Amino acid sequence: MDKLPLVLVSHALPEGWLASLEGRCRTMVGPANATALAAELAAHLPEAEGLFSLLTIPVDAALLAAAPRLRVVSNMAVGYDNVDVAACTRRGIPVGNTPGVLTDATADLAFALLLAAARRLPEASADARAGRWTTWEPAGWLGADLTDATLGIVGMGKIGYAVARRGHAFGLRIVYTDPGTHDAAEREFGATRVPFDALLSTSDFVSLHCPLTAATRGLIDEAALRRMKPSAILVNTARGPVVDQEALYHALSEGWIAAAALDVTTPEPLPAGHPLYDLPNCLIAPHIGSATHGTRRRMAELACANLLAGLSGERLPHCVNPAVYG
Ligand code: GLV
Numbered sequence: 001m002d003k004l005p006l007v008l009v010s011h012a013l014p015e016g017w018l019a020s021l022e023g024r025c026r027t028m029v030g031p032a033n034a035t036a037l038a039a040e041l042a043a044h045l046p047e048a049e050g051l052f053s054l055l056t057i058p059v060d061a062a063l064l065a066a067a068p069r070l071r072v073v074s075n076m077a078v079g080y081d082n083v084d085v086a087a088c089t090r091r092g093i094p095v096g097n098t099p100g101v102l103t104d105a106t107a108d109l110a111f112a113l114l115l116a117a118a119r120r121l122p123e124a125s126a127d128a129r130a131g132r133w134t135t136w137e138p139a140g141w142l143g144a145d146l147t148d149a150t151l152g153i154v155g156m157g158k159i160g161y162a163v164a165r166r167g168h169a170f171g172l173r174i175v176y177t178d179p180g181t182h183d184a185a186e187r188e189f190g191a192t193r194v195p196f197d198a199l200l201s202t203s204d205f206v207s208l209h210c211p212l213t214a215a216t217r218g219l220i221d222e223a224a225l226r227r228m229k230p231s232a233i234l235v236n237t238a239r240g241p242v243v244d245q246e247a248l249y250h251a252l253s254e255g256w257i258a259a260a261a262l263d264v265t266t267p268e269p270l271p272a273g274h275p276l277y278d279l280p281n282c283l284i285a286p287h288i289g290s291a292t293h294g295t296r297r298r299m300a301e302l303a304c305a306n307l308l309a310g311l312s313g314e315r316l317p318h319c320v321n322p323a324v325y326g
Contacts, residue, residue, distance in 0.1 A: 005026070005071075005311050006049055007026065007028075007307060008028050008048045008050070008052070009027050009028065009052040010030045010034060010052065011030050011033075011034055012030065013032075017296075017301070020301065021304055021307070024311070037053075049311060050071065050073075050311050051063075051070060052303060052304075052307055053083070055080075058082055059082060059083040072094055072310020073096070074303045076303040077097060077098060078097055078102055080095060081211065088321060089323050094319045094321060095316075096306025096309075096310065096316040096319055096320070097318055097320050098302040098306075100302075100318075101299055102159075102289070102290035102295050103158045107163045109237055113235050113237065113262075116283055117233045118144040118205070119141075119143040120141050120143045122283050123280050127141070144233065146171060149204035150203045150204050151163075151172040151203065151207065152176065152194075152199040152200070152202070153174065153176040154176070154177050154199065154210050155208065155210030156178040157178075159209045160185075164176070165188070168188070175193075177193065177199050178193065181193055196224075197227060200228050203229070204233070206228065207235040211238070212238065212239035220242060222251075225247055228251075230255055230257065230258065233257070233258055235260070236263065238264060240264040241266050243262075245265065249276060252281050258281060259282065262285070265284065265287075
């Protein structure tokens with residue numbers, strides 16, 4: 001049994017989610033609420049051959065240096081900006097992620113945020129609970145119409161495309177930015193690829209679906225926010241640092257845009273007392289894009305499949321650095 005490779009699993013997961021690892025490797029599992037790789041796991045990095053990480057664990061040069069036998073990093077997320085992929089590639093370590101299985105859940109959440117912000121649901125619900133619902137007010141809690149409005153999608157990958165499908169069904173016109181043309185979105189939803197500035201100035205809703213990279217960090221900065229319509233709503237289910245949060249605070253409090261709905265922030269968790277929480281036009285969720293029972297389980301299963309492939313020296317089903325295969 002001792003011959004089986006050691007895998008560090010950064011966080012405890014619900015019963016059965018790691019079932020496929022049984023008998024294939026030895027696991028050491030960190031606490032469910034860990035905010036960094038637990039010290040008792042880090043102590044075993046020198047022997048670890050596999051790492052099963054969540055997006056909250058920085059897989060950086062220091063961690064890699066402490067793990068000379070590491071042969072695979074499996075990140076249970078579609079995003080992998082927490083992993084120093086270049087350093088892994090230099091070491092020949094494949095890095096796995098979990099695309100596809102979370103597309104619909106994340107698109108659903110993006111759309112839920114869009115609708116909630118458009119119809120001011122958090123404010124309306126809080127007012128009802130607080131006794132401020134005194135009559136049917138003709139001009140009370142007025143929100144934005146979706147029909148014939150324009151949805152700007154930044155990043156027409158799998159999730160952007162799934163959001164476009166939802167937007168099209170709600171009668172929204174779709175414009176998008178992406179490094180390439182997305183033929184299916186253009187054909188099926190009449191989506192139009194436009195320059196970034198044009199997307200900002202013409203969209204009633206701007207929904208972010210790009211990965212966090214050097215090029216997208218701070219993409220929605222003061223200049224971008226000032227280009228948006230005063231009636232526009234920004235939805236972010238991608239990564240917090242894509243938005244310059246200080247500029248966003250000014251945009252929301254000074255009326256450059258109408259509202260924002262954020263599933264991701266900088267930092268995460270956004271600390272209690274952060275000024276954004278005080279703004280009635282800012283809806284904040286605790287990074288729950290993929291948080292459905294089925295989706296999170298499928299993400300864990302896919303991360304296990306990546307991990308086991310890496311331990312057996314096979315190609316990962318979803319590898320973000322295929323350069324390791326030469
Ligand atoms: C969640 O944010 C993910 O990248 O899977």
